Amino acid sequence: xxxxxxxxxxxxxxxxxxxxxxxxxxxxxxxxxxxxxxxxxxxxxxxxxxxxxxxxxxxxxxxxxxxxxxxxxxxxxxxxxxxxxxxxxxxxxxxxxxxxxxxxxxxxxxxxxxxxxxxxxxxxxxxxxxxxxxxxxxxxxxxxxxxxxxxxxxxxxxxxxxxxxxxxxxxxxxxxxxxxxxxxxxxxxxxxxxxxxxxxxxxxxxxxxxxxxxxxxxxxxxxxxxxxxxxxxxxxxxxxxxxxxxxxxxxxxxxxxxxxxxxxxxxxxxxxxxxxxxxxxxxxxxxxxxxxxxxxxxxxxxxxxxxxxxxxxxxxxxx
Amino acid sequence: xxxxxxxxxxxxxxxxxxxxxxxxxxxxxxxxxxxxxxxxxxxxxxxxxxxxxxxxxxxxxxxxxxxxxxxxxxxxxxxxxxxxxxxxxxxxxxxxxxxxxxxxxxxxxxxxxxxxxxxxxxxxxxxxxxxxxxxxxxxxxxxxxxxxxxxxxxxxxxxxxxxxxxxxxxxxxxxxxxxxxxxxxxxxxxxxxxxxxxxxxxxxxxxxxxxxxxxxxxxxxxxxxxxxxxxxxxxxxxxxxxxxxxxxxxxxxxxxxxxxxxxxxxxxxxxxxxxxxxxxxxxxxx
Numbered sequence: 001x002x003x004x005x006x007x008x009x010x011x012x013x014x015x016x017x018x019x020x021x022x023x024x025x026x027x028x029x030x031x032x033x034x035x036x037x038x039x040x041x042x043x044x045x046x047x048x049x050x051x052x053x054x055x056x057x058x059x060x061x062x063x064x065x066x067x068x069x070x071x072x073x074x075x076x077x078x079x080x081x082x083x084x085x086x087x088x089x090x091x092x093x094x095x096x097x098x099x100x101x102x103x104x105x106x107x108x109x110x111x112x113x114x115x116x117x118x119x120x121x122x123x124x125x126x127x128x129x130x131x132x133x134x135x136x137x138x139x140x141x142x143x144x145x146x147x148x149x150x151x152x153x154x155x156x157x158x159x160x161x162x163x164x165x166x167x168x169x170x171x172x173x174x175x176x177x178x179x180x181x182x183x184x185x186x187x188x189x190x191x192x193x194x195x196x197x198x199x200x201x202x203x204x205x206x207x208x209x210x211x212x213x214x215x216x217x218x219x220x221x222x223x224x225x226x227x228x229x230x231x232x233x234x235x236x237x238x239x240x241x242x243x244x245x246x247x248x249x250x251x252x253x254x255x256x257x258x259x260x261x262x263x264x265x266x267x268x269x270x271x272x273x274x275x276x277x278x279x280x281x282x283x284x285x286x287x288x289x290x291x292x293x294x295x296x297x298x299x300x301x302x303x304x305x306x307x308x309x310x311x312x313x314x315x316x317x318x319x
Numbered sequence: 320x321x322x323x324x325x326x327x328x329x330x331x332x333x334x335x336x337x338x339x340x341x342x343x344x345x346x347x348x349x350x351x352x353x354x355x356x357x358x359x360x361x362x363x364x365x366x367x368x369x370x371x372x373x374x375x376x377x378x379x380x381x382x383x384x385x386x387x388x389x390x391x392x393x394x395x396x397x398x399x400x401x402x403x404x405x406x407x408x409x410x411x412x413x414x415x416x417x418x419x420x421x422x423x424x425x426x427x428x429x430x431x432x433x434x435x436x437x438x439x440x441x442x443x444x445x446x447x448x449x450x451x452x453x454x455x456x457x458x459x460x461x462x463x464x465x466x467x468x469x470x471x472x473x474x475x476x477x478x479x480x481x482x483x484x485x486x487x488x489x490x491x492x493x494x495x496x497x498x499x500x501x502x503x504x505x506x507x508x509x510x511x512x513x514x515x516x517x518x519x520x521x522x523x524x525x526x527x528x529x530x531x532x533x534x535x536x537x538x539x540x541x542x543x544x545x546x547x548x549x550x551x552x553x554x555x556x557x558x559x560x561x562x563x564x565x566x567x568x569x570x571x572x573x574x575x576x577x578x579x580x581x582x583x584x585x586x587x588x589x590x591x592x593x594x595x596x597x598x599x600x601x602x603x604x605x
Contacts, residue, residue: 056417100589103596107409111354111544115588118541129578137435236537240417247414271527279425286418289405290411 019154028153029225034265035160036221039167041245041257041298048246049256051207052173052187054110057097057117058242061212061236063124064090067131070139070229079143087216089091094212098205103177117239125231136230139223141318150224167214172254174210183207237279241268244282248289324453326574327567332459334566335466336528339521340386340539341546342473342537342558343514349490349553350510352409355492356416357397358503360423365390365522366531367431371436379441379523385521394515398508404507420536435532438523462524469517470559477555486510490553542569549591551601560599 022028040062047053062272069086077085099111124131131137150159174180185193186200193200223229245264249256261271267285272278295303336514344358346424355361374380397419405411439445440458477483488496489503497503522531529535546565552556564587572580591599 023434053411080342100592101579104591107353107413108596110410110413110586111548112592114356115541115544115548116585118537119581119585121537122584123540126580127578236417236540238423243414258605277429278426279421279428283418283421283425286421287401287415290414291401 008152014167019157027154028157030269032153032157032225033269034262035157035164036218036225037242037245037265038258038261039164039221040215040218040242041249041261042168042254044213044216044242045246045254045257046171046174046183046207046211046214048243049189050051050180050183051204053101053208054243055101055113055202056057056236056239056243057115057120057212058121058211058215059234059238061090061095061115061215061246062219062222062238063120063229063231064093065216066139066223066229066233067124067137069220069223070137071130073140074269080142083143083160083220087213087220090216090219091209091213095205095209098208098212102201102208112210114236114239117234118236121231121234121236125181131231134231136232139227139229142224142227143311150196158224163217163221167217172213175254178205179203237282240286244286244289247318248293288297321453325455326571328455329459330567330570331563331571332463333528334563335463336521337546337562337566338466338470338559339517339524340541341550341562342469343510343517344543345547345550345552345554345558346473346477346486347400347511347514348547349560350486350493351402351412351507353402353412353416354412354544354552355511355514355546356540357420357423358416358514358518358543359536359538360420361390361394362425362522362525362539363531363536364423365519366438366526366529366535367427367436367522367523368438368519369523370526370531371431373434373438381512383523386523387516388580390444390519390522391512391516393519394403397507397515398511402507402511403504420540424533424536427536430493430559431531433533435530436524437530440509458527460529465524469596470555473555482506482509517602541584545588547598548588549599551598554598554600557600558596571581 018031019028022031036084040058042124044055044058047055047058065086068089069082072082072085073079097113097116100116101109104112125133126134142156144150145159148159150156175183182193182198182203186198186203190200193203222233226233241264245260246257247260248263249260264285267281268278271281340358340362344355348354368389369379369382369386372385373379401415401419402412405415441529444458444461446457448457448460449455475483477487485496485501486506486509488499488501489506493503542565546558546561548561549564550559550561564586568583568587569580573581576583595601
């Protein structure tokens with residue numbers, strides 16, 4: 001416990017110190033991006049890791065929030081009202097999508113989330129008058145939360161970090177709560193959970209709504225960061241990237257999606273500056289991770305760690 | 320009046336094309352329990368390959384057969400070399416097909432560039448067919464005819480042959496099928512590559528209507544998914560009915576409410592999921 005707390009404090013201090021060390025605006029913005037994607041992957045991991053429900057439509061919540069926010073702001077709503085209504089609308093859509101997707105289980109669930117995600121994408125792409133179609137649409141300006149200007153890279157980083165910290169705390173509490181245990185129970189032993197009187201459907205639906213909610217918050221950060229939204233941001237590639245972040249890090253660990261988000265965002269940005277073949281690489285990473293690292297990088301490293309520790313411990317016991 | 324008749328015909332023709340796309344998808348899904356998310360990529364690859372063959376001076380029908388065969392071979396390789404290694408890991412298989420779909424899309428962009436490739440219909444089918452005072456696009460009628468022939472052929476294959484009986488047995492109860500000595504894993508390769516072949520063939524046949532362009536795969540895959548959600552996985556009749564339902568909705572949606580074409584597809588999907596989650600003709604999973 002104390003060791004975990006120390007680690008957490010060190011990580012928190014390091015994250016707070018990033019803008020002091022990284023003065024280059026490009027890299028600081030990259031750090032903000034990583035936090036946004038980490039939140040998206042973390043929210044998706046509620047479903048994938050803890051619920052065992054693989055969703056391929058999670059980027060749709062980024063789109064639903066961003067487009068709603070743009071439209072509301074343009075219609076004359078204030079920043080706070082825009083943010084609340086956009087997240088509420090997107091979460092409500094998530095509640096509906098959850099009802100539909102949970103009509104099926106396993107691969108059926110994956111297919112329905114994929115189809116729903118593609119429908120949201122198709123509407124964004126085709127409804128020119130509303131969404132600007134392929135050209136996308138601009139969000140006028142970042143808000144001033146509590147009167148603080150977050151238009152600069154360092155202040156936006158701190159804003160993103162604050163939101164991320166709150167989200168991380170809630171998700172961390174959630175997966176350690178009785179609800180988190182019930183969700184994992186529903187994943188591993190749905191029949192037994194039903195026998196124990198739990199409503200498996202309701203547990204999974206609630207997890208879906210929560211994932212949609214935190215995904216929508218990530219979407220809000222996304223539109224604040226880019227001040228722009230286009231169908232590209234909610235394509236199947238984006239949903240797949242979020243899923244890859246969740247499973248690359250190891251779908252069951254809380255830290256996994258964050259590691260996945262760091263790796264994928266860095267690789268994507270580094271590769272994109274040199275070559276134009278990010279999608280091929282994304283596909284190749286998918287194939288390689290699934291074929292050779294089925295449990296992801298974090299559990300893989302943890303396994304190595306325990307294997308390395310065990311031989312060191314056994315002589316002590318012998319002595 | 321002309322508008323409605325032409326749009327109806329276009330819808331039926333598009334439904335036929337969707338059947339070519341989704342029948343193999345549905346059969347492979349029913350047997351192997353996985354939706355092949357690279358299926359839209361196979362269709363797009365067929366469109367590009369067919370266009371390339373025609374541009375190189377080949378006959379249109381040679382291009383259709385050539386593209387179908389080439390994509391079919393890719394299907395065999397994909398199933399044998401990658402999917403086979405993940406046997407039993409259904410989720411992994413699905414995600415691998417997704418990864419491969421990105422690679423296909425990106426390679427197509429690399430080879431055929433971002434500009435759309437138009438493929439004209441064969442010269443002999445370009446003049447419209449005049450009937451009862453209306454002009455019908457001949458090529459679309461021919462595509463519909465081919466789709467119907469394929470539908471009958473698949474029906475005969477599935478319902479009247481030993482191979483079809485083995486496939487149906489695999490769809491209904493794979494364990495038992497294996498138990499009585501049916502080579503289910505060989506059937507996987509056969510059905511998967513048949514689906515790829517039909518997708519490639521459909522890609523070339525569809526190119527004169529849709530063109531080959533980057534993103535064609537992402538446009539077609541959801542249509543195939545919705546057909547299977549509507550019709551039920553593994554059901555030929557379901558794929559047939561679903562294709563024409565989606566063909567009508569999508570085509571009239573594009574013609575009447577272009578902004579909302581995708582939203583219109585959403586409605587039948589919702590209705591089916593709420594009232595009959597296994598699909599209209601799907602079997603209840605045991």
